[in-house]
């Protein structure tokens with residue numbers, strides 16, 4: 306298969322490239338730093354800076370669309386919001402317009418999203434049939450990102466939307482940010498720690514994207530999170546145990562709100578999301594419970 310990725314140099318993209326290279330697929334990554342793609346994604350992965358570098362006659366079987374500026378890195382100032390929007394919505398629009406110009410189109414577009422699509426769901430159990438609960442900037446961004454990608458259905462392309470939870474990996478993402486405060490004994494629950502955290506092990510994230518690629522009847526949104534979400538304080542307790550450090554110091558909600566502004570909703574709110582459609586489709590998670598996922602990654606933390 307020839308697969309085109311956006312965001313292929315990111316955490317999820319790098320792992321996907323490694324897996325698919327091993328499966329013998331041909332990979333192209335559309336990137337802002339195409340010359341670095343073979344180093345980051347693996348020898349044999351082609352980096353392109355412009356979509357037009359793909360020849361019209363070149364067969365393309367699938368597109369994986371993951372590019373986007375990091376959402377939790379800094380407060381959502383007006384400039385930051387514009388960048389977060391442009392790097393997902395405008396980039397996806399550009400991708401679709403290029404796909405529309407091609408005679409040969411891929412069978413499937415798998416496009417990124419997040420469980421943040423639902424907003425802060427409180428205690429509600431969220432399946433793919435649930436509407437957004439409480440809209441904030443992150444949910445509006447995900448809603449617009451999904452709506453943009455879905456327009457590709459009119460181009461005769463199967464569209465899959467991956468509503469990803471917090472990805473747990475040993476080489477980047479959420480855990481690498483928590484590692485240092487926890488190792489210094491400064492880890493602990495955020496706010497009252499009751500908010501739900503849908504998480505997923507990176508190996509399951511890769512496996513489910515591959516599953517959705519292979520299953521030709523898969524389309525629409527899929528919650529990409531393990532079947533057993535945990536509350537934030539349970540997450541902190543288990544991470545502390547994995548790192549052999551106490552995780553008792555709560556970070557007050559008022560402090561997070563004062564420092565981060567609206568971005569604090571990402572940390573103080575949560576989603577009790579369940580991967581109902583993946584389970585119904587027959588996908589088997591390797592890591593169902595948080596402790597098994599953390600134990601598996603502990604040597605890299």
Ligand SMILES: NC(=O)c1ccc[n+]([C@@H]2O[C@H](COP(=O)([O-])OP(=O)(O)OC[C@H]3O[C@@H](n4cnc5c(N)ncnc54)[C@H](OP(=O)(O)O)[C@@H]3O)[C@@H](O)[C@H]2O)c1
Nearest residue numbers: 312314315316317336337371372373374392419469471472
């Ligand atoms: N990791 C998670 O826990 C998680 C959870 C929920 C949703 N997601 C979403 O899933 C997608 C992939 O996640 P990830 O963790 O693999 O992301 P990541 O490591 O942050 O990488 C995203 C990629 O997007 C591209 N990018 C970054 N800033 C950009 C900008 N300003 N304009 C255009 N492209 C830009 C970069 O590719 P180049 O440098 O090659 O251009 C980067 O490698 C993201 O959109 C993320 O929001 C991730």
